[in-house]
Amino acid sequence: MTESTVGxxxxxxxxxxxxxxxxxxxxxxxHLRTPHSxxxxxxxxxxxxxxxxxxxxxxxxxxxxxxIAAATIGSVLTERLFGKKRSTADGSxxxxxxxxxxxxxxxxxxxxxxLGGMFGVGFGKLIFGGLGQNVFNPALLGRAFLQAAFPLAIxxxxxxxxxxxxxxxxxxxxxxxxxxxxDVVTGATPLGLMKFEGLSTNTLDLMIGSTGGSIGETAxxxxxxxxxxxALRKYLDWRIPLSILLTVFVFSGGLWLLGPDRFxxxxxxxxxxxxxxGAMYMATDMVxxxxxxxxxxxxxxxxxxxxVLIRVWGGLPEGVMYAILFMNALVPFINRAxxxxxxxxxxxxPKGAEA
Amino acid sequence: MLGSSTFRHGVHPPETKHxxxxxxxxxxxxxxEIILPLRQHAGKPATLLVKxxxxxxxxxxxxxxxGFVSVPIHASAAGTVKDIRLCPHPDGSMAESVVIAVDRxxxxxxxxxxxxxxxxxSPQQVVVEVQKGGVxxxxxxxxxxxxxxxxPDEFPVHTLIINGAECEPYLTTxxxxxxxxxxxxxxxxxxxxxxxxxxxxxxxIEKNKPDAIARLTETLxxxxxxxxxxxxxxxxxxxxxxxxxxxxxxEVPSGKLPMNVGVVVxxxxxxxxxxxxxxxxxxxxxxxxxxTGPGVRRPSNLLVPVGTRLRxxxxxxxxxxxxxxxxxxxxxxxxxxxxxLDTPLIKxxxxxxxxxxxxxxxxxxxxxxxxxxxxxSCPVFLNxxxxxxxxxxxLYEDMETAxxxxxxxxxxxxxxxxxxxxxxxxxxxxKNMLRKRQAVA
Numbered sequence: 001m002t003e004s005t006v007g008x009x010x011x012x013x014x015x016x017x018x019x020x021x022x023x024x025x026x027x028x029x030x031h032l033r034t035p036h037s038x039x040x041x042x043x044x045x046x047x048x049x050x051x052x053x054x055x056x057x058x059x060x061x062x063x064x065x066x067x068i069a070a071a072t073i074g075s076v077l078t079e080r081l082f083g084k085k086r087s088t089a090d091g092s093x094x095x096x097x098x099x100x101x102x103x104x105x106x107x108x109x110x111x112x113x114x115l116g117g118m119f120g121v122g123f124g125k126l127i128f129g130g131l132g133q134n135v136f137n138p139a140l141l142g143r144a145f146l147q148a149a150f151p152l153a154i155x156x157x158x159x160x161x162x163x164x165x166x167x168x169x170x171x172x173x174x175x176x177x178x179x180x181x182x183d184v185v186t187g188a189t190p191l192g193l194m195k196f197e198g199l200s201t202n203t204l205d206l207m208i209g210s211t212g213g214s215i216g217e218t219a220x221x222x223x224x225x226x227x228x229x230x231a232l233r234k235y236l237d238w239r240i241p242l243s244i245l246l247t248v249f250v251f252s253g254g255l256w257l258l259g260p261d262r263f264x265x266x267x268x269x270x271x272x273x274x275x276x277x278g279a280m281y282m283a284t285d286m287v288x289x290x291x292x293x294x295x296x297x298x299x300x301x302x303x304x305x306x307x308v309l310i311r312v313w314g315g316l317p318e319g320v321m322y323a324i325l326f327m328n329a330l331v332p333f334i335n336r337a338x339x340x341x342x343x344x345x346x347x348x349x350p351k352g353a354e355a
Numbered sequence: 356m357l358g359s360s361t362f363r364h365g366v367h368p369p370e371t372k373h374x375x376x377x378x379x380x381x382x383x384x385x386x387x388e389i390i391l392p393l394r395q396h397a398g399k400p401a402t403l404l405v406k407x408x409x410x411x412x413x414x415x416x417x418x419x420x421x422g423f424v425s426v427p428i429h430a431s432a433a434g435t436v437k438d439i440r441l442c443p444h445p446d447g448s449m450a451e452s453v454v455i456a457v458d459r460x461x462x463x464x465x466x467x468x469x470x471x472x473x474x475x476x477s478p479q480q481v482v483v484e485v486q487k488g489g490v491x492x493x494x495x496x497x498x499x500x501x502x503x504x505x506x507p508d509e510f511p512v513h514t515l516i517i518n519g520a521e522c523e524p525y526l527t528t529x530x531x532x533x534x535x536x537x538x539x540x541x542x543x544x545x546x547x548x549x550x551x552x553x554x555x556x557x558x559x560i561e562k563n564k565p566d567a568i569a570r571l572t573e574t575l576x577x578x579x580x581x582x583x584x585x586x587x588x589x590x591x592x593x594x595x596x597x598x599x600x601x602x603x604x605x606e607v608p609s610g611k612l613p614m615n616v617g618v619v620v621x622x623x624x625x626x627x628x629x630x631x632x633x634x635x636x637x638x639x640x641x642x643x644x645x646x647t648g649p650g651v652r653r654p655s656n657l658l659v660p661v662g663t664r665l666r667x668x669x670x671x672x673x674x675x676x677x678x679x680x681x682x683x684x685x686x687x688x689x690x691x692x693x694x695x696l697d698t699p700l701i702k703x704x705x706x707x708x709x710x711x712x713x714x715x716x717x718x719x720x721x722x723x724x725x726x727x728x729x730x731x732s733c734p735v736f737l738n739x740x741x742x743x744x745x746x747x748x749x750l751y752e753d754m755e756t757a758x759x760x761x762x763x764x765x766x767x768x769x770x771x772x773x774x775x776x777x778x779x780x781x782x783x784x785x786k787n788m789l790r791k792r793q794a795v796a
Contacts, residue, residue: 028780030766031687036773038721132722291727343735344609
């Protein structure tokens, strides 16, 4: 322990001791610290998600709220039951739950969302040793699990329903039951339309979010603003979203210039699917992204390339989740390869010299 | 060619120098008792020359330098040697010390002494005089100053850098020395330049001390190439390697000394001390100390006899406030917290900072979330996040591979860590473990 308290005995009776009862605290230097703390970072991220949640509820009605709540309760409960003492207070489980909820379809059965939250925190984080130890982004791991377990439910997208109050699907399907055939007509996401039917979507609709898709993935512009706030407060590393978005823009822009009729335009690529949310909130998860500045660039460029590759040539309409999870796995190697040059050394020591 | 006037990375803790930066240095009255540890400098402790009951005058030598990397200790007040025993030392240990009962009726005037005439002295003779004066680095490290004045022939020195950065929050010791004794500083520079045989000297001062920059610029000698370089305000700008980078643009090679890039760095207080030796002949028996912080009733800049107890200094500053909880010798970034009010202020004590519950609050520790803030703060470009993980596993050899020995324990990483991991403390331990293992091997 770094601290101990030393009390002055009553025998030391000069003037100064009588001025106050001195209890001197001993701690190692530095004796000053920034006001930052890990919970403060986490709760700021939660706070910055609030506008995105609000817009999601605006577009998708009570279903969105229910799904997000189910995922969040699942992850927080798991943290509370199996995590370290008082570790729910650090806010990281809340982030996992909220983010997972935001990348599920609004009509998703609540029990599945709950299960996804549990899986994300339990197998995505706690099994590695809790906060800071996990390799993969817990929210994305939760979604990957759901995608594998319930491939049909997770690709059921609603179109605009009769009223705001009506549910966007069979949210209340009983546990272990598949959702019944939806009352609403299912539509497709802009990326699905593009990939399987060759249809494009109005870019402005994409930016403000009035399109089909997962709960929180549709309002690209708002996500950009909320993430920008975090970047300004230095609660996320701006290099990662910037390098992802730039790479996607440049790569898909190049393709588009080669064949405007065969490839989607780069603005569509930026604002469709989960790219914005992924770039701003998932890839920037501090635990699962590189610590070095150079590593952040490599990480972001890698994600950007993979996203375009999967979207354009892969079997799936969307590739953000797998792109980030894949690059998560490479983070330890990226960190090792991008160790900064130590002050006063002209170049890194050759490997043999370090043995 | 001047560098970029700063270094890469670093942190910006609140400067909080306003408490004392405008206050004149006051001479503190002599206390009843003086405690002089024989180990007040880096290198070998001094060897005792007095015995209990001896009468000493102010400025008398009471312990002799033990070899070249060592300096003598002088009595900082006239009185009687009351005891020679183990006393609390600012580094946290108990150290053999001479306790002097101060003679209350003595005028405290040092014996008349021969002032060395610097013009006629060879560099070697200057070095001898500086060692005789007991001068050490007054910036905190307390490395014997004369050792730096004799660089080996294979490393020609071309520039003397005077460290007036004072990047630690709260402290205004060097600041007031530069504002109030600029002539003495310039005189010290002149002697140092002669001893080193260098053509050029640069005084580096952080820009938050405009009055010090102005005073030293006004008093620059016309016949010598001495200049004042304002530096970006950033911690740890006053670290030797950071200062050299800022002034010359060069990095001192890892594991090497400033003389490898042709530079010698001296603290501005030590320079003033050398000036005093060749002005009055007095050895280092008193120093400027900033007593400050929100926990002290009357923050002050004091001229304190070396060996004055912490208790007496605080009493002279009207004591502590109700919420004072921590007393630090040195600045709050690298200084050591003191548990005992009977600890003496020694040659290397730059300041006494008293912190309250507000600044020195205990913090809860969280796991590392790999945010990378420590990497962006580290002035020597280490990976504190990785080093911290290795330290927790006790993998000291792996820490060495990860360049632990380049760490100068500036504390920037601990300062920024949002998970409040005591990184620099772990690194200090790691460095000690490695040194011990090397000593055994």
